[in-house]
Amino acid sequence: MNLFEAMKVFVKVAELGSLSGAARALGLSNPSVSRHIADLEQYLQARLLNRSTRRLSLTDTGSAYLERSKQVLFDLEQATLAAGMHAAKPSGVLRLNAPVSFSVSHLGRVLPLYAQRYPNVALDVTLSDRIVDLIEEGFDLAIRIGRLQDSNLVTRKIAPARLLLCASPAYLEQHGTPQQPSDLERHTCLTYAYSMPGDEWRLQRDGKTHTVRIKGGLHCNNGDLLRAAALGGMGIIRQPTFIIGDDIRNGRLVPLLTDYHGPELAIHAVYPSRQHLSAKVRTFVDFLAEQFGDAPDWDRDLPLS
Incomplete structure (x- = not known):
């Protein structure tokens, strides 16, 4: 046998x-x-x-x-x-699906480096925050953020995705600064459509989970729009540091309740396990892990627990 x-x-x-x-x-x-x-x-x-x-x-x-x-x-x-494939040169069209905010802020700036290193690979990138079916829709791989559902996909972590609560100085001057999770119930909280459940934020400290019911005047499926609304003083947001890191470093947004932390998330590259891993996919996934890694530049000098 x-x-x-x-x-x-x-x-x-x-x-x-x-x-x-x-x-x-x-x-x-x-x-x-x-x-x-x-x-x-x-x-x-x-x-x-x-x-x-x-x-x-x-x-x-x-x-x-x-x-x-x-x-x-x-x-x-x-x-x-x-x-x-040790000596094989990556070539052909690499079809990639990736989330909008992360791609505009960070993926786009490293793609020229990959293109210089592997000039025989053409990149076909579709930006969407929805979960696509890689096989049905013909993608070679995708970048996904957050906890992954059980599937038959191969996954590789390429960077952490840490969440912070923050608001503009103007909002906090007008409405006050929350000192504990329960204070959020009295504030305007701007919520992200793909977070589940959408009307709750869970914060942890010392092994204890605090679940807060939140409400606000904006519910949106794009983190950049929520960031812009927060910069305008509309309310408190809970967004990944790859979106709000520069604003916090420059004082445009103020981090809140930094002694508490949310769920541990990550940025993953995913691709179908039933297909052969081509040189173009393998090199691109390796490249992403090399460029971002466990200490990405967007987390620099931030109050992360």
Whole structure:
């Protein structure tokens, strides 16, 4: 038995929920697929699939083995690709989806450096804060910010995304400065549409979580507009430092409740695990991690807990 071949067949059967579907996808006969599964179960001395005349389902052992098998096959594929593409020059069109505010403020300034290093790669960048389907919409990779939902995508952290509460000096002079989380309930708070839940802010200190119900006169799906409204004295915002860092350093916005911190978020590069990792994708992800990293310049000299 070829163990890796049997694992590949098992993963495909589990993904498609069908022996015949896996056979078609892999270009094998139905008996060949059945034999691979039987040989693998015999080798493991464990049942991986529950079979009936109408459907297949994973056993508990099968579910656990599926996740490990995916990782083993992915690692093998990456090792093979790394060896085979060591001398390959990245080329072709790289289709990237990225969030608006981060891209305008930070991604755009580093793209010329990537283009100089890899002149044979053409960049096709679509900016959108919605979560796109990479495979269905034909993207090679995406940049996503925040906690990622469970998926079949490969992810790599390229930088932290830290949130700070802040407001303009004019707003604070008129309305006062909140001293504790509950004070926010009496203030105008400008909220971001993609934060869930939208009418609550959660702040933590010393292992305790403070949940505050907030209200305000502006709810928006773009962080730059919220920043502009806060600069104009409209209210308090909670935005990532890559949007508001310069304003805080220059005194245009004042950080608030800095002894408290919000959820730990990150900026990730994500790409489909079912596709081969091309040289253009690999080099671009490496480049992003190199340019930003764990101590990005937008966090410089900020009061981060």
